[in-house]
Amino acid sequence: MKQLVIQAFGDAEQLVLTESTSPALAANEMRVKMHYAGVNPVDAKTRAGLGWGAEAIKDSLPWSPGLEVMGTVLEVGSEVNIHHVGDRVFGLLAGAGYSEQLVVAANTLLRVPKAVSDEMAAGLSLAGITAWQGLTEHGLLKAGERVLISAAAGGVGHLAVQLAKDLGATVVALASPVNHDFLHNLGADEVLDYRDEQQLAALAPVDLLLDLVGGASGQALLAQVKPEGRVVTVPTITAKEVIAAAESQGLSATGMLKHNDNQQLASLVTAVAERRLRVEVSQIYSLAEGADAHRQIETGHTRGKILLQG
Ligand SMILES: NC(=O)c1ccc[n+]([C@@H]2O[C@H](COP(=O)([O-])OP(=O)(O)OC[C@H]3O[C@@H](n4cnc5c(N)ncnc54)[C@H](OP(=O)(O)O)[C@@H]3O)[C@@H](O)[C@H]2O)c1
Structure with missing residues (x-):
């Protein structure tokens, strides 16, 4: 074979x-x-x-x-x-x-x-279980909350958008403009271009950030999280730095490895x-x-x- x-x-x-x-x-x-x-x-x-x-x-x-x-x-x-x-x-x-x-x-x-x-x-399997565990086991997402999902059009993200909607959350999705219709069709409530700093700054704060990009992107998005909000940073290689930055802002943050x-x-x-x-x-x-x-x-x-x- x-x-x-x-x-x-x-x-x-x-x-x-x-x-x-x-x-x-x-x-x-x-x-x-x-x-x-x-x-x-x-x-x-x-x-x-x-x-x-x-x-x-x-x-x-x-x-x-x-x-x-x-x-x-x-x-x-x-x-x-x-x-x-x-x-x-x-x-x-x-x-x-x-x-x-x-x-x-x-x-x-x-x-x-x-x-x-x-x-x-x-x-x-892999993207679905990561999205589910990120939103629920680590993110503790509840109906009525606002969740911000970066890399929303990717493998994990496009499933996370749908699962978060199914859980009753309001979903804010970040993607390039070419993916905006795709994400609206999957049920995202608000879809923004992650390169548009003005639009991002005007965003109403979220209860949960599901960071699927990590590094500088994950750190920049911390500004969009409510003071009592939560952060789940999924890429493991940059998790430590994103968690440290989140905690320095008083946010509750965790990395994860899917099981x-x-x-x-x-x-x-x-x-x-x-x-x-x-x-x-x-x-x-x-x-x-x-x-x-x-x-x-x-x-x-x-x-x-x-x-x-x-
Ligand atoms: N810890 C774990 O257990 C675990 C499990 C699974 C995955 N992961 C990690 O999670 C990450 C996401 O995985 P994936 O499978 O979803 O990856 P993926 O399918 O390769 O993600 C691609 C998406 O990333 C988006 N993207 C790229 N740069 C971005 C930025 N700066 N801001 C926002 N979105 C951006 C792209 O959006 P546009 O094309 O719209 O620009 C694209 O749709 C990877 O780092 C992966 O290794 C970790």
Whole structure:
């Protein structure tokens, strides 16, 4: 089977398509034909040798990225009864999603409901769970509150906009003008260009800032938060500096690292099946085009999600 791997940290060219054998199954495992793997900024950061992801794998190269997939079950181990051959499954992985086939513990992945497309299931897991945990577990967002979401048109942001609306919040979304109609259509109440300082300064203060950009952007947006407001800064690499700046202004601030929770994922995919949540897939690449997909995610201007096709 084909798999995209890196032998060393570096630019997108480090991603090379290799041929490897799919391992034998343990009793609790299943073999899955990957149809689509989500491409996330963390894949590219880890490939480049940055952040917690690179720290975790630096002594075990070669490494294959890919933290979320959708596929079909090809074979199950002798003790597996929660999934069957032919089932459509999706969910979060520890890595190696950029592979034609995967061997995973059967309880890692969830069934895809009939009403959910392969593509939406593939793009939901990582961004969806991050958006949900950022808004609720860390942000403690309540109905009636105002939430400011930066990078609102991106993978996490476009799902956070919809989830925050569903929770009864007023959503203020930041994006380039080209994405404003997209965000209004997803339910955002106010949509602003993050480069327009005058418009930003005139914004009514918010209860919660979901900072999806971090660094200088995250720090600049602290001025829009109510004195008793809350800040969740999602990019881990700049979290310390944003939290320190927020706390120096008397705000309550936290970083986060998403954790896998299949109950939350089940609720999210039900929301997709019930048309309360939509996963925007803006582009699909072949496995052989993995480097192009990484160059796209590294532009920082991807709308919704991009996928690799297995
Ligand atoms: N801690 C965790 O557990 C966790 C989990 C998931 C993601 N993350 C991190 O969270 C961040 C967002 O992830 P993602 O998947 O949503 O990324 P993404 O899809 O690559 O985000 C792209 C979006 O960022 C927007 N953007 C770029 N610069 C901006 C700025 N200065 N102000 C406002 N928006 C800006 C772009 O908007 P326009 O095109 O409209 O300009 C684009 O729509 C990444 O840093 C990622 O690594 C962390």
